[in-house]
Amino acid sequence: MDKILIADDNLQITKILSEFAKKEGYEPVTVHNGDEVLELFRQDQFSMILLDVMMPKKDGFEVCREIRKVSNVPIIMITARGEDFERIMGLDIGADDYIVKPFSPIEVMARVRAVLRRVDVSRQETQRCLAYGSLTISLDNALVTIDGQRVALTKKELEILWTLLDNRGKIFSRDNLLSTLWGYDYPGDSRTVDNHIKRLRAKLDKFPHPDWQIKTVWGMGYKFEGAQHEV
Amino acid sequence: MDKILIADDNLQITKILSEFAKKEGYEPVTVHNGDEVLELFRQDQFSMILLDVMMPKKDGFEVCREIRKVSNVPIIMITARGEDFERIMGLDIGADDYIVKPFSPIEVMARVRAVLRRVDVSRQETQRCLAYGSLTISLDNALVTIDGQRVALTKKELEILWTLLDNRGKIFSRDNLLSTLWGYDYPGDSRTVDNHIKRLRAKLDKFPHPDWQIKTVWGMGYKFEGAQHEV
DNA sequence: TATAAATGGTTCTATTTTGTAACAAAACAG
DNA sequence: CTGTTTTGTTACAAAATAGAACCATTTATA
Secondary structure, three states: OOEEEEEOOOHHHHHHHHHHHHHOOOEEEEEOOHHHHHHHHHHOOOOEEEEEOOOOOOOHHHHHHHHHHHOOOOEEEEEEOOOOHHHHHOOOOOOOEEEEEOOOHHHHHHHHHHHHHHHOOOOOOOOOEEEEOOEEEEOOOOEEEEOOEEEOOOHHHHHHHHHHHHOOOOOEOHHHHHHHHHOOOOOOOOHHHHHHHHHHHHHHOOOOOOOEEEEEEOOOEEEEEEOOOOO | OOEEEEEOOOHHHHHHHHHHHHHOOOEEEEEOOHHHHHHHHHHOOOOEEEEEOOOOOOOHHHHHHHHHHHOOOOEEEEEEOOOOHHHHHOOOOOOOEEEEEOOOHHHHHHHHHHHHHHHOOOOOOOOOEEEEOOEEEEOOOOEEEEOOEEEOOOHHHHHHHHHHHHOOOOOEOHHHHHHHHHOOOOOOOOHHHHHHHHHHHHHHOOOOOOOEEEEEEOOOEEEEEEOOOOO
């Protein structure tokens, strides 16, 4: 299993990333300053390092350079908007990609996958596909079908459906969805989610699907519910 | 399988080249300074060496000359724009070809193939052909047909169509296409991709092809989509 | 060298998607 | 049953994105 070293001084961020990394099938290890990164890096073998730029002890740039002296391990830098991208991707740093804060976890994981695939082409391309009854979703190809019929969804609709189905039965509050799909400190209105849900439902309802639905849980949020009420 | 020794002090570059080499069916080995090249060269048998000119320890020229004293192995030099070409191709160096940075991976691999073919005429070349329904593409002959009808495409159009079909169903962002087909740090405008797609579509649309299309995936990029929506 | 073809970039416009506000409807609590 | 909270819906505004037309530059070709 791929180990991922996640470094950010903000505990919330490492927690969120760690959670998503687990979900994607990685094994996350979190640290909170530059020295710890180097320490862990020396002790263990990681498939990928997510590196915040602003960290105590040693900043991300320095850490990245240190690592690059001895290793080719894929590194994705995490940076606040405004810090200079050139430098990150530049030759002297040698990161593989970067992500701008505030990010949406779903986006981060997409990048992680992309970089891992890029670095190791032989890597088994695990298509991110989900299916429930007559419903199938391929996240990478942006393809959704009900009973083999193609359903055209927009990006956000796709992401919502994916998230709900991927956590089938779990209730997502609107804020939950906002932070997962829009970014962890997105300032937007929670009515926005309702709208997307509505549009999504409208499109899905063009095709009959008696075996599942996007259910409103009053006072709490939404969830994907299948006919056979699972735990 | 052909082993290729890739030498560049920039890790990103060796990574990218290595990735594409793997895709093309070669077995890449990467090193990052001149001494390592010579060391590896003595230890192992390579079908080809890609040699960056500017490297620590020993530069590409020197390394190339060293190797040429004892071997005829095909060598392609990689050089930043402005470094003198005359010298590279000159008799005293004896490289087989050279590539100017920033290069596009697809171009580099084309050169590698070309040099290998030139050096070893008996080499069994696997024709790079793709087909989907009424569409056929032969990358090496720049031959595209729809229903047996020849479609005249320019190089870029051909490359785009090839890339999309070769990864049928996969969505390519514009940046994705730019770095794959134009070069890893091509600074160009992503509208440029739109233009080529537009021209490509215009040419393709002269011939009916109801079973496939180049589809725009809004907010994400383009993809080749066949009639039977594959996952 | 002259000419045509290919390529890359700019700008404008059309389209699609997304977000917001206001209000109607439904669910709930007492 | 009634008032309150939550959710759904509608309509519209704003933002993002794609496409078309066009021109400039480069490259290939006769």
